[in-house]
Amino acid sequence: MTSTKNYFKVLKLDEKIVFISIILFPILLTTGPLMPDLIVILCGIIFIYKFFKDKEFYNFLILNYKKEIFLFSTFFIIIILSLLNSSIIKNSFLSSFFYFRFFLFLLVVSYIFYKYPKTIKVLTISIITILIVLFLDSLIQYYFEKNIFLQDVKKYTDLKYVTSFFGDEKRLGSFVARILPICIALIFFVNNELINKYKIKELLILSSLIIIILSTERLAFFYFFVFIFFIFLH
Numbered sequence: 022m023t024s025t026k027n028y029f030k031v032l033k034l035d036e037k038i039v040f041i042s043i044i045l046f047p048i049l050l051t052t053g054p055l056m057p058d059l060i061v062i063l064c065g066i067i068f069i070y071k072f073f074k075d076k077e078f079y080n081f082l083i084l085n086y087k088k089e090i091f092l093f094s095t096f097f098i099i100i101i102l103s104l105l106n107s108s109i110i111k112n113s114f115l116s117s118f119f120y121f122r123f124f125l126f127l128l129v130v131s132y133i134f135y136k137y138p139k140t141i142k143v144l145t146i147s148i149i150t151i152l153i154v155l156f157l158d159s160l161i162q163y164y165f166e167k168n169i170f171l172q173d174v175k176k177y178t179d180l181k182y183v184t185s186f187f188g189d190e191k192r193l194g195s196f197v198a199r200i201l202p203i204c205i206a207l208i209f210f211v212n213n214e215l216i217n218k219y220k221i222k223e224l225l226i227l228s229s230l231i232i233i234i235l236s237t238e239r240l241a242f243f244y245f246f247v248f249i250f251f252i253f254l255h
Contacts, residue, residue, distance in 0.1 A: 035067045039133050047148045051186040065125040145207040156228040159183045159235050182237040194233040194241030201229045202248045
């Protein structure tokens with residue numbers, strides 16, 4: 022079996038940048054919107070470069086995503102034209118115009134998944150790691166009233182709740198509730214023997230529930246139990 026190191030050597034420089042960006046993306050989501058957005062923009066620029074310079078990449082897109090690209094382009098043009106005729110163009114045009122970067126990001130990521138399938142496994146490990154770190158940090162913050170970055174636990178009257186790396190923003194629970202389904206889906210897809218042996222999936226679900234309880238976010242509870250409902254259906 023070809024090693025991860027040898028797979029990585031096959032990638033071109035721009036593809037290595039995308040690979041590293043994919044792995045860092047879930048971690049950087051905990052830092053706020055700036056860094057993840059920079060990654061999306063960087064990958065979008067790489068997409069444009071590869072689209073015109075890399076025949077293999079171009080053929081991959083045409084073969085696999087021709088219909089999606091056409092539909093998205095059509096929809097995007099309609100949205101832009103409607104905004105041009107809108108009275109709120111000054112407030113909405115620029116922000117709406119650059120939304121296409123997310124589509125480019127998804128396409129270039131799918132190409133890396135195709136060319137370097139082990140990216141999915143490494144991404145899974147990355148998300149598992151951030152969930153474990155958030156769990157440990159949340160416990161530390163709850164019991165010692167400061168997390169590993171010395172950020173204080175939050176209090177509202179007699180209620181104490183944790184925010185971990187999110188500081189003053191109360192979105193730890195929502196973040197965990199949203200990223201957990203992605204992580205579990207990746208675990209099912211990867212089907213790693215070691216992960217299955219040590220019941221990592223079950224431990225992540227339990228630890229995520231504890232994080233959500235400590236965060237006291239009601240909407241996160243809703244997301245979590247909807248996810249659990251579908252897990253049981255599976």
